[in-house]
Amino acid sequence: xxxxxxxxxxxVMGMTNKKSLKCxxxxxxxxMYWYKQKAxxxxxxxxxxxxxxxxxxxSVPSRFSPECPNSSLLNxxxxxxxxxxxxxxxxxxxxGGSAGELFFGxxxxxxxx
Amino acid sequence: xxxxxxxxxxLSVPEGENLVLNCSFTDSAIYNLQWFRQDPGKGLTSLxxxxxxxxxxxxxxxxxxxxxxxxxxxLYIAASxxxxxxxxxxxxxxxxxxxxxxxxxxxxxxx
Numbered sequence: 205x206x207x208x209x210x211x212x213x214x215x216v217m218g219m220t221n222k223k224s225l226k227c228x229x230x231x232x233x234x235x236m237y238w239y240k241q242k243a244x245x246x247x248x249x250x251x252x253x254x255x256x257x258x259x260x261x262x263s264v265p266s267r268f269s270p271e272c273p274n275s276s277l278l279n280x281x282x283x284x285x286x287x288x289x290x291x292x293x294x295x296x297x298x299x300g301g302s303a304g305e306l307f308f309g310x311x312x313x314x315x316x317x
Numbered sequence: 318x319x320x321x322x323x324x325x326x327x328l329s330v331p332e333g334e335n336l337v338l339n340c341s342f343t344d345s346a347i348y349n350l351q352w353f354r355q356d357p358g359k360g361l362t363s364l365x366x367x368x369x370x371x372x373x374x375x376x377x378x379x380x381x382x383x384x385x386x387x388x389x390x391x392l393y394i395a396a397s398x399x400x401x402x403x404x405x406x407x408x409x410x411x412x413x414x415x416x417x418x419x420x421x422x423x424x425x426x427x428x
Contacts, residue, residue: 208360210360235414237414245420246406246408246418246419246420246421247361247418249415249416252414252415254414259414260414260415292358294360294361296361298414304349304410305351305363305366306351306363306408306416307363308353308360308361308362308363309360310359310360311358311359311360313358
């Protein structure tokens with residue numbers, strides 16, 4: 205099973221709402237990622253968790269709050285977002301060592317009104 | 318800083334022709350290189366992963382080569398089909414948890 209599952213697939217929220225994106229993998233991977241992708245651009249790294257600890261935060265605004273409850277789950281909590289935060293949010297996971305292949309989920313399409 | 322370039326940004330080929338997509342990178346100190354496919358509005362699907370010590374990888378109609386010394390990789394898709402229409406992204410792993418992506422090649426295979 206090389207699947208990374210993301211929910212919800214689509215999310216529409218107002219600027220005052222609080223919502224969460226969820227990501228799950230059962231490949232035993234210990235590195236999990238959040239990326240943001242705008243139309244016709246490559247993915248941009250937001251956060252990396254390694255062994256359930258936040259190892260990289262690419263200077264992401266605090267209105268995005270990641271959480272890794274266990275080795276299979278990754279959440280992205282959203283609060284007070286701006287319309288420019290509308291994008292495809294991608295979760296990925298990677299197996300250990302230099303051989304690690306990155307696997308992506310199908311993404312969550314977020315629209316901020 | 319690692320720069321990854323994919324040229325051209327978009328191309329169209331008739332069905333049945335072989336597709337050749339190029340990726341270049343500026344720093345040869347990479348862990349590996351991965352080719353992805355992305356359909357509109359969808360996530361990235363991993364196609365091939367080439368370790369820094371390898372020269373090529375093959376999967377079905379796909380073959381990817383890696384020349385680290387010249388900073389180049391080529392993805393070759395044999396006998397293209399309309400279902401191969403997608404955006405193809407090249408990414409090099411530059412550190413334990415970072416990938417540097419190219420901007421992608423948007424491919425249309427014309428029936």
